[in-house]
Amino acid sequence: MSGVQQRESAVQRKRHIGDVLLAAENIGLRFGGVQALAGVSFDIREGEIRAIIGPNGAGKSSMLNVINGFYQPQEGHIVWRGQRMRRMRPHFAARNGIARTFQNIALFKGMTTLDNIMTGRMLKMRATMLEQAVFWGRARREELEHRAFVERIIDFLEIPHIRNVPVGKLPYGLQKRVELARALAMEPTLLLLDEPMAGMNLEEKEDMCRYILDVNEEFGTTVALIEHDMGVVMDISDRVVVLDYGRLLADGPPEEVRRDPEVIKAYLGVSQD
Amino acid sequence: METLSAVLVEPFVAIAEAPMFFFEVLIGGLLSGVMYALVALGFVLIFKASGVFNFAQGAMVLFAALFFVGFIDLGWPIWLSLVVTVGVMVLLALVIERAVLRPLVNQDPIILFMATIGITFFLDGFGQTLWGSDVRRLDIGIPDDPLIVAGLYVNQFDIYAAVICGLLVLGLALFFQFTPTGRALRAVADDHQAAMSVGVPLNVIWAIVWTVAGIVGLVAGIMWGAKLGVQFNLALIALKALPVLILGGFTSVPGAIVGGLIIGAGEKVAEVFWGEVLGGAIEDWFAYMLAMVFLLFRPQGLFGEKIIERV
Amino acid sequence: MIYRETGQFKTSYAADQAIFPIAQDRLGMLVILAVAFVAVPLMASDYWLTTILLPFVIYGLAALGLNILTGYAGQLSLGTGGFMACGAFAAYKLATAFPELHVLVVFALSGLITAAVGMLFGLPSLRIKGFYLAVATLAAQFFLLWLFNKVPWFTNYSSSGVISAPPLAIWGETYVTGFEATPRAKYLFALTVVTLLALAAKNMTRLKIGRAWMAIRDMDIAAEIIGIRPLATKLSAFAVSSFYCGVAGALWAFAYTGAVEALAFDINVSFRILFMIIIGGLGSILGSFLGAGFIVLLPIFLNNALLAMGMAEAVALASHLEFMIMGALIILFLIVEPHGLARLWQILKEKLRKWPFPY
Ligand SMILES: Nc1ncnc2c1ncn2[C@@H]1O[C@H](COP(=O)(O)OP(=O)(O)OP(=O)(O)O)[C@@H](O)[C@H]1O
Ligand SMILES: [Mg+2]
Numbered sequence: 009m010s011g012v013q014q015r016e017s018a019v020q021r022k023r024h025i026g027d028v029l030l031a032a033e034n035i036g037l038r039f040g041g042v043q044a045l046a047g048v049s050f051d052i053r054e055g056e057i058r059a060i061i062g063p064n065g066a067g068k069s070s071m072l073n074v075i076n077g078f079y080q081p082q083e084g085h086i087v088w089r090g091q092r093m094r095r096m097r098p099h100f101a102a103r104n105g106i107a108r109t110f111q112n113i114a115l116f117k118g119m120t121t122l123d124n125i126m127t128g129r130m131l132k133m134r135a136t137m138l139e140q141a142v143f144w145g146r147a148r149r150e151e152l153e154h155r156a157f158v159e160r161i162i163d164f165l166e167i168p169h170i171r172n173v174p175v176g177k178l179p180y181g182l183q184k185r186v187e188l189a190r191a192l193a194m195e196p197t198l199l200l201l202d203e204p205m206a207g208m209n210l211e212e213k214e215d216m217c218r219y220i221l222d223v224n225e226e227f228g229t230t231v232a233l234i235e236h237d238m239g240v241v242m243d244i245s246d247r248v249v250v251l252d253y254g255r256l257l258a259d260g261p262p263e264e265v266r267r268d269p270e271v272i273k274a275y276l277g278v279s280q281d
Numbered sequence: 282m283e284t285l286s287a288v289l290v291e292p293f294v295a296i297a298e299a300p301m302f303f304f305e306v307l308i309g310g311l312l313s314g315v316m317y318a319l320v321a322l323g324f325v326l327i328f329k330a331s332g333v334f335n336f337a338q339g340a341m342v343l344f345a346a347l348f349f350v351g352f353i354d355l356g357w358p359i360w361l362s363l364v365v366t367v368g369v370m371v372l373l374a375l376v377i378e379r380a381v382l383r384p385l386v387n388q389d390p391i392i393l394f395m396a397t398i399g400i401t402f403f404l405d406g407f408g409q410t411l412w413g414s415d416v417r418r419l420d421i422g423i424p425d426d427p428l429i430v431a432g433l434y435v436n437q438f439d440i441y442a443a444v445i446c447g448l449l450v451l452g453l454a455l456f457f458q459f460t461p462t463g464r465a466l467r468a469v470a471d472d473h474q475a476a477m478s479v480g481v482p483l484n485v486i487w488a489i490v491w492t493v494a495g496i497v498g499l500v501a502g503i504m505w506g507a508k509l510g511v512q513f514n515l516a517l518i519a520l521k522a523l524p525v526l527i528l529g530g531f532t533s534v535p536g537a538i539v540g541g542l543i544i545g546a547g548e549k550v551a552e553v554f555w556g557e558v559l560g561g562a563i564e565d566w567f568a569y570m571l572a573m574v575f576l577l578f579r580p581q582g583l584f585g586e587k588i589i590e591r592v
Numbered sequence: 593m594i595y596r597e598t599g600q601f602k603t604s605y606a607a608d609q610a611i612f613p614i615a616q617d618r619l620g621m622l623v624i625l626a627v628a629f630v631a632v633p634l635m636a637s638d639y640w641l642t643t644i645l646l647p648f649v650i651y652g653l654a655a656l657g658l659n660i661l662t663g664y665a666g667q668l669s670l671g672t673g674g675f676m677a678c679g680a681f682a683a684y685k686l687a688t689a690f691p692e693l694h695v696l697v698v699f700a701l702s703g704l705i706t707a708a709v710g711m712l713f714g715l716p717s718l719r720i721k722g723f724y725l726a727v728a729t730l731a732a733q734f735f736l737l738w739l740f741n742k743v744p745w746f747t748n749y750s751s752s753g754v755i756s757a758p759p760l761a762i763w764g765e766t767y768v769t770g771f772e773a774t775p776r777a778k779y780l781f782a783l784t785v786v787t788l789l790a791l792a793a794k795n796m797t798r799l800k801i802g803r804a805w806m807a808i809r810d811m812d813i814a815a816e817i818i819g820i821r822p823l824a825t826k827l828s829a830f831a832v833s834s835f836y837c838g839v840a841g842a843l844w845a846f847a848y849t850g851a852v853e854a855l856a857f858d859i860n861v862s863f864r865i866l867f868m869i870i871i872g873g874l875g876s877i878l879g880s881f882l883g884a885g886f887i888v889l890l891p892i893f894l895n896n897a898l899l900a901m902g903m904a905e906a907v908a909l910a911s912h913l914e915f916m917i918m919g920a921l922i923i924l925f926l927i928v929e930p931h932g933l934a935r936l937w938q939i940l941k942e943k944l945r946k947w948p949f950p951y
Contacts, residue, residue: 336726380923381923381927384927385926385927388926391666391668392926392930394668394726395668395866395870395922395926396922396923396926396927398863398866398922399870399918399919399920399921399922399923399926400919400923401919402863402867402915402916402918402919402922403915403916403919403920403923404919405912405915405919406912406913406914406915406916406917406918406919407912407916409908409912409915410909410912410913410916413908414908414912517859520730523726523727523730524727524730526727527724527727531724559742560738560742560743561742562738562742563738565734565737565738566731566734566735566738569727569728569730569731569734569735570731570735572727572728572731573713573716573727573728573731576716576719576720576724576727576728577715577716577719580716580719580720580724590813592813592814592817
């Protein structure tokens with residue numbers, strides 16, 4: 009990760025970090041007999057890169073699903089910008105700029121790269137169905153405006169050559185990138201990334217790290233990411249949450265978490281590549 | 282106001298005035314529901330083992346019945362016709378597995394569903410090209426006259442049908458419980474990965490389930506054909522197994538049976554007591570509307586489990 | 593060298609986002625429209641217009657309607673016939689109750705009424721996926737047909753259950769529906785309606801609403817998390833689709849047959865239209881029409897083939913063979929080319945584009 013280390017170090021970036029953007033309060037989530045999360049509390053501050061780590065099945069993905077309202081926890085709350093949500097809802101989350109990518113790619117596989125990314129602009133479009141049917145006035149204006157925005161993302165992520173390819177036909181690494189592009193098209197305030205680098209080779213990982221850091225630095229986007237690659241986590245994150253069997257094991261800056269004896273114990277036998 | 286009372290009050294009055302008649306209708310409905318259950322059972326078997334929503338189950342009922350009655354009309358003895366028809370259904374299962382399921386493995390469920398609609402049309406067309414489209418009488422020697430049980434008129438044929446259906450379900454249960462093939466089938470239904478590791482090739486399993494579903498279809502076809510004559514309409518009647526599945530849940534054998542009984546009884550009672558005020562022939566849609574209302578409130582069916590999707 | 597994209601630089605997104613971005617496609621479209629609107633009415637006989645071309649354009653519209661729901665939004669429907677009947681009977685009631693209404697108003701309103709009915713039967717789509725929905729749409733099919741068949745109000749108490757389309761004029765004395773209208777006038781009227789609706793569909797499917805439909809079809813969970821409302825999106829697909837099917841049904845009764853009973857829209861019509869979109873191409877506007885043409889021509893072709901083989905009496909055989917062939921073709925297309933004839937056409941175009949230099 010040398011390319012990454014030449015950039016601003018995490019410590020230097022601390023000065024961009026602001027108030028608490030989102031907090032999870034005492035989250036408990038069960039599926040039948042499985043306790044996926046139990047009494048988990050932590051917060052995410054504006055402008056930071058927050059990592060969530062933990063062994064397989066620890067409840068990391070479930071935590072992201074609770075944050076954007078896809079799962080409803082049986083206990084606890086999400087607090088969004090100081091406002092305690094009775095129930096978080098996916099639609100509310102999307103409207104408020106929470107975007108995400110998925111562990112198992114969830115692209116619209118019958119659509120082209122361009123159309124996939126354009127779906128990220130959906131909430132910002134106002135034209136009625138009738139206006140769209142005649143492609144006139146607002147419908148046309150909006151379409152062109154958003155197309156221009158999406159083209160900038162396409163350039164930023166260096167994927168112009170696959171603009172018109174149906175995403176189902178793309179290799180895995182590029183699909184992950186298109187998924188990031190779709191999330192970025194939402195101009196998110198909070199970007200949730202579920203294992204964005206899983207299954208990538210070193211070069212692809214470096215690219216992905218660079219994109220995440222650029223997004224964070226240039227647009228001030230807050231990022232919460234799940235990642236198994238400890239090297240990446242140590243390099244790019246400001247603070248780390250560790251989950252194990254649905255419980256919060258540790259929470260703090262990467263160096264501190266790395267030295268935590270509890271964490272080391274939980275990770276024994278788990279590969280740390 | 283008048284229509285309102287005709288719909289909301291008078292039928293109940295009629296029921297209260299002639300409870301015996303109501304029970305006869307109810308029992309008649311339950312017994313004809315057994316037939317729906319039989320078709321639905323074929324659906325459930327295939328859905329559980331291969332995740333395929335087999336729209337062609339109704340066509341398989343007609344197809345099997347056409348061959349059976351065709352052989353009998355050729356002057357063959359019943360047992361020979363039966364054996365050869367079972368052979369035909371085995372062959373059919375093998376061909377479907379090879380020509381349709383295998384090339385479409387891992388496709389979207391909706392694509393597979395549409396493919397089974399293709400199978401439906403092919404079977405309907407093929408069966409009738411071979412055997413013609415006249416209504417054929419099928420007489421397998423079950424008496425069709427009413428019987429008086431505890432003061433109620435009950436159709437004897439329907440009782441036979443219910444008993445045969447019960448035996449079939451029992452036979453299937455034993456098959457699933459006590460034969461190695463049956464156990465492998467159950468394993469597949471629970472978990473495809475696990476089944477692979479048991480060492481049974483998936484396509485063999487599929488061929489077996491489709492065969493079993495074909496034989497269940499044959500039984501349904503014979504019973505129905507003996508009652509109504511073997512004709513194209515059977516395929517349409519068999520469509521009513523779809524609402525049965527919605528009620529019972531797509532993966533539950535008891536669900537198929539209970540759902541069949543509810544639909545059978547419900548539509549008979551509705552037709553007899555409400556049909557007239559509503560203009561008649563409400564049997565055409567009653568089952569579907571019931572299923573649709575059901576979908577709004579309990580989409581997983583009576584016996585299905587609610588699942589939370591993962592991402 | 594006939595079909596080239598090279599050299600046409602897309603100077604702006606505006607050009608790229610035009611309805612037909614490639615010049616040859618624009619030209620092709622113009623040629624097709626010129627043939628359909630000018631050459632065909634000049635040359636085709638009345639027989640051709642009434643027995644082949646009218647059903648073709650009307651089926652094409654219905655197929656397009658179903659394709660919006662099934663091909664684009666991923667919600668399988670077996671109720672197309674019921675929705676067509678709804679459009680036909682709504683148009684009949686409107687035209688007879690308010691004779692002063694203009695024909696276009698009658699058609700638009702009957703489309704809207706069908707859209708509302710379609711949304712009603714689309715409600716369960718909130719709770720269930722793709723093919724389970726088939727059962728709800730079967731409810732629409734059987735219930736609507738029963739309704740129009742059994743409730744005499746819908747047929748204005750006609751004893752036969754048949755409705756006959758009143759004559760309606762597009763302007764002056766130019767009748768486009770009913771027995772007074774010439775086949776040519778009916779054809780041109782139907783063609784105009786269908787063309788306008790097809791263009792509107794083309795626009796919708798490539799813009800926001802179309803993307804929302806496809807997103808729901810491809811991965812409903814991800815769509816929801818992007819902020820697409822699943823129910824509203826599915827219902828909008830039901831509404832638009834039913835609108836198209838309703839107008840197609842109204843055209844069927846008013847411009848094609850002139851007199852129709854509810855049973856003309858039975859479940860076989862629904863299957864026939866489903867087959868059109870599978871063979872023509874799921875999620876393709878062009879495919880809807882290719883499939884419609886194919887399925888309209890298939891029985892005619894079969895009958896003639898059997899006649900040529902000297903089997904003049906084989907009407908039943910022809911229909912059984914038609915069933916078999918359709919069934920087999922469905923399976924074949926699903927296996928080999930799920931995007932149907934439309935995709936084959938696209939491949940051909942690509943070949944032409946590269947010709948004579950394949951690389
Ligand atoms: N929708 C669901 N239904 C049932 N159980 C679920 C569901 N989602 C998650 N679980 C269970 O909750 C637990 C936590 O799962 P989760 O996916 O959150 O783990 P994870 O930390 O993301 O693991 P991994 O590193 O493998 O992605 C697991 O036991 C899982 O089986
Ligand atoms: Mg996970």
